[in-house]
Amino acid sequence: MKTNGVETANGFETAGGTDTVDAATQTVPIADVRFRERANVCGRIRSLRVRPWGDSPTLEVVLVDETGGITLVFLARRHLAGIRPGTIMRAEGMVGAHQRRLAMLNPVYELHHVPASH
Numbered sequence: 001m002k003t004n005g006v007e008t009a010n011g012f013e014t015a016g017g018t019d020t021v022d023a024a025t026q027t028v029p030i031a032d033v034r035f036r037e038r039a040n041v042c043g044r045i046r047s048l049r050v051r052p053w054g055d056s057p058t059l060e061v062v063l064v065d066e067t068g069g070i071t072l073v074f075l076a077r078r079h080l081a082g083i084r085p086g087t088i089m090r091a092e093g094m095v096g097a098h099q100r101r102l103a104m105l106n107p108v109y110e111l112h113h114v115p116a117s118h
Contacts, residue, residue, distance in 0.1 A: 031067035033095050033102060040092040041070060042112070045085050050078050059083070060098075063091060070095070071103040086115040 026040050033039040043065035051058050059074040061083060072091050074080060083089075093107030 027090060029067040030063070030065045030070050033070060035095055035097065035102065037095055038093065039095050039104070040090065041065070042090040043069075043088070045083065045087045045089065047085060048083065063089065071098055071101055072107055072109070073098050073103050073105045075106055082111045082114045084115070084117075087111060088113040 027042040028039060030041050030043060033041060041063065043063040046062045046064045046069065048059060048061045051060060053075065056076045057078045059077040059080065061072040061074070062069050063072055089109050089111050091104060091107040091109045093104035095102055095104060097103060098105065
């Protein structure tokens with residue numbers, strides 16, 4: 001499904017979301033984020049990739065929880081310390097669109113658990 005031409009976090013309209021807020025971290029489930037609203041989410045990094053955006057690299061990170069996923073986009077970055085698959089992190093920022101999917105551009109983030117390197 002799409003809201004304002006943008007797919008929602010879990011592919012369904014967000015109006016029927018859980019509207020649950022974690023009291024300790026003030027985070028919301030990813031499925032409850034809404035286009036053009038600030039959100040504070042926590043999850044595990046499922047994947048990342050570097051893509052060009054004009055003349056600059058862009059690091060795209062897919063953050064997931066048990067309710068859905070959202071893309072975190074870091075402009076002009078090829079890598080960030082501690083950002084790798086399996087890392088548990090919190091991200092806060094304005095929810096917008098990137099590649100027609102819900103995303104946060106340059107969110108404020110906090111790493112909670114970084115898996116050991118191999």
